[in-house]
Amino acid sequence: MKSGPLEPDKNPLFSKPESIPEVYWERLTQDSYDVTFLGFQGKVLTKLKKIEIPDLPIAESFQLYLVILSYLSAKKINLGNDWVLAKELKGGIHFFDRSHPLTVRSVLNKVDSKDSLMKAFSNLKGFQIDYGDFSYQIEVFPEIHLRYIFFEGDDEFDSELTVNFQKGIEEMLSLDVIWAMVNVINKVLLALLKN
Numbered sequence: 001m002k003s004g005p006l007e008p009d010k011n012p013l014f015s016k017p018e019s020i021p022e023v024y025w026e027r028l029t030q031d032s033y034d035v036t037f038l039g040f041q042g043k044v045l046t047k048l049k050k051i052e053i054p055d056l057p058i059a060e061s062f063q064l065y066l067v068i069l070s071y072l073s074a075k076k077i078n079l080g081n082d083w084v085l086a087k088e089l090k091g092g093i094h095f096f097d098r099s100h101p102l103t104v105r106s107v108l109n110k111v112d113s114k115d116s117l118m119k120a121f122s123n124l125k126g127f128q129i130d131y132g133d134f135s136y137q138i139e140v141f142p143e144i145h146l147r148y149i150f151f152e153g154d155d156e157f158d159s160e161l162t163v164n165f166q167k168g169i170e171e172m173l174s175l176d177v178i179w180a181m182v183n184v185i186n187k188v189l190l191a192l193l194k195n
Contacts (some may be wrong), residue, residue: 017062
């Protein structure tokens with residue numbers, strides 16, 4: 001039996017950005033916002049209920065809107081430089097286990113070499129760090145960073161990709177928004193790996 005929820009982009013209730021509940025737009029106090037997501041410049045047009053990020057290599061989606069709108073209305077806190085795994089976030093041990101696993105396997109299935117992964121990450125705002133066989137710290141938003149750490153497989157072990165979060169991120173964004181954020185980043189990486 002497959003664990004985890006139906007992929008949101010394939011769920012009719014959550015596949016289109018227009019499905020975002022009205023409350024997410026009502027929380028915004030400005031008519032428009034400039035936003036930088038993964039280094040891509042965009043604009044949130046509150047009255048039109050539209051997010052435009054022209055160079056982002058994926059189509060707009062419910063999850064993309066959920067992440068950006070939640071970030072814009074979140075109370076900004078200093079997350080610092082302490083890093084944890086998803087299961088170490090408050091409530092994460094249950095949330096990220098079977099019901100909402102992080103979908104990094106889809107990225108790993110498309111990686112043919114460490115070099116291709118490095119090239120994909122180089123298109124995102126961030127920098128290489130010295131963990132595993134390759135790792136990259138992404139600036140998702142100015143206050144929010146994630147670390148992807150890649151361990152190359154061999155004859156005995158499969159390749160592995162882990163995601164590390166700034167400790168306390170769940171004080172700014174709910175766990176379902178954090179999960180959606182990783183899903184969106186993975187879709188961006190998959191699009192970049194195809195190019």
